[in-house]
Amino acid sequence: MVTVKKILGQTKPLKTIDRIIRLGKRGQAILLTGCPGIGKFAMAVHMAYRFLCQDDNKGCGKCSSCRSISNFNHPDFLLVFPFPNISPESKRNTVFHFSDSVSSGARYSNETLDEVNRFLAEKSADPYRIVSFSKKGNIPVEVVKDLIRAISKRPMLGERRAVVVCDIDQMAFGAADLFLKTVEEPPEDSLVIITSSKTHVLLPTLLSRTLKIPLNPVSYDLIKSYLEKQGIDGSHDFYIRFSSGSPGLALKAYEDDLVERRDKLWKIVAEFIEKQSLTNTIEALQRRYQKPDYDAVRNDFNILEKILRDIYILKFGLEKKLINIDIKDRIKTVARVAPSTGALRRWFKILAKASRVHGVNNVSADIAFIGMFIEFWRMKDLH
Ligand SMILES: [Zn+2]
Structure with missing residues (x-):
């Protein structure tokens, strides 16, 4: 009650x-x-x-x-x-x-x-x-x-x-x-x-x-005690940071095992930025969204936004504010070779558009994600 x-x-x-x-x-x-x-x-x-x-x-x-x-x-x-x-x-x-x-x-x-x-x-x-x-x-x-x-x-x-x-x-x-x-x-x-x-x-x-x-937004400590009451303790730092002050979202992130999803999506993003191969990225995305689950794809849009956000804020040296703080060193390496802040701001807009065409216009997950990365590719050298 x-x-x-x-x-x-x-x-x-x-x-x-x-x-x-x-x-x-x-x-x-x-x-x-x-x-x-x-x-x-x-x-x-x-x-x-x-x-x-x-x-x-x-x-x-x-x-x-x-x-x-x-x-x-x-x-x-x-x-x-x-x-x-x-x-x-x-x-x-x-x-x-x-x-x-x-x-x-x-x-x-x-x-x-x-x-x-x-x-x-x-x-x-x-x-x-x-x-x-x-x-x-x-x-x-x-x-x-x-x-x-x-x-x-x-x-x-x-x-x-x-x-x-x-x-x-x-x-x-x-x-x-x-x-x-x-x-x-x-x-x-x-x-x-x-x-x-x-x-x-x-x-x-x-x-x-x-x-x-x-x-x-609910404070870090209140969400922490909320999760602990659900029997979740130990490694909840990522979920609380990911939730942006929402207890329900922190719980869902834990139950959906978002760390695992994040790790896989992060690998694709890091390789895309570091190796600069669009072909490899498209293949990886095709494999990932072969049999997509609606809820999981919505999670992926959310995770990707937070990965890009972390790369973006690292450009300003705001290390303590990272959401994906557990993979801080990897993100720092990638952020060094990532596109400029101007290009990243365009990436955010592209991401919002792709999320909308998937969520509202029912465009399939693979097409929405591949289209988004092709647009990222076009914008990457802009300053
Ligand atoms: Zn009463």
Whole structure:
């Protein structure tokens, strides 16, 4: 269960949130921002606890309201998040409790329901955990329609209702437009909280109508103790540095064994820079992305960005700020023969573009990576 004590860091956002809950300030939806795993889900649920708690908005954890939120089955706590549509041909179940089981158009297979329940179970055990699905997910239009219908009715138990929409940037095409009115004018009895780690893709109207509360990067020591509580100790330095202040990302990096992935990708990058052979690099990339896994490729874009970042900052002598500090000496050797800072800045742009064509435009991993290195090649001698 999420409690105040379990929120890692966030002193300033917690003060703002405390004021909102105490003064009962509503009439404006709240947008929690920050990178994946930083604690947006934990904070949103924390707010729902407090808003609906029967004991003076403490989020006591003991009253019947708090207890039913902890099982995610409070009738006035409406929680929505992106999920994958698996076996769409066998539509049977509604997956959220606010969807009317008779009239709802949002029906999904048993496999989809299993994934939704797994998400809830994992988030209930650890709200910082980044839950991955086997297929890309979204928040479908039909679910948003059910949500709007539910919000238009009176709360079921008391006088208040908490609505949490996670990763609103993953609403299906058209769904965000439908939801806009709820964000613009939330009902008096409802606290509407939305979260996003990609605010740059949100509708400007949605951004301008919300009260934004950015979550802060969590300190090294807090992430360290978080990982240790999960039974991970010893060599967690790389994961914490890699996470840029996100506990969930540090845990995921550990579970995905990112050191091993980093070592293999680093070998390709180092050889590309040192030996200056495009042909060898293309062959290595073809081998690496023969049977790519979506999640692993997303990790690779992230790892590559951090490798290039380290090479870049070494050009300015910022050795202590390295993320890949465990291979410091190797990076230093490579950085000496790496392209100029101007060329590296162009590489960052090329990397961002390649990541987008893979993630958004569904270009295959091998083509995205090979195309990116060909562009790196063209830019390497520029100053
Ligand atoms: Zn309570």
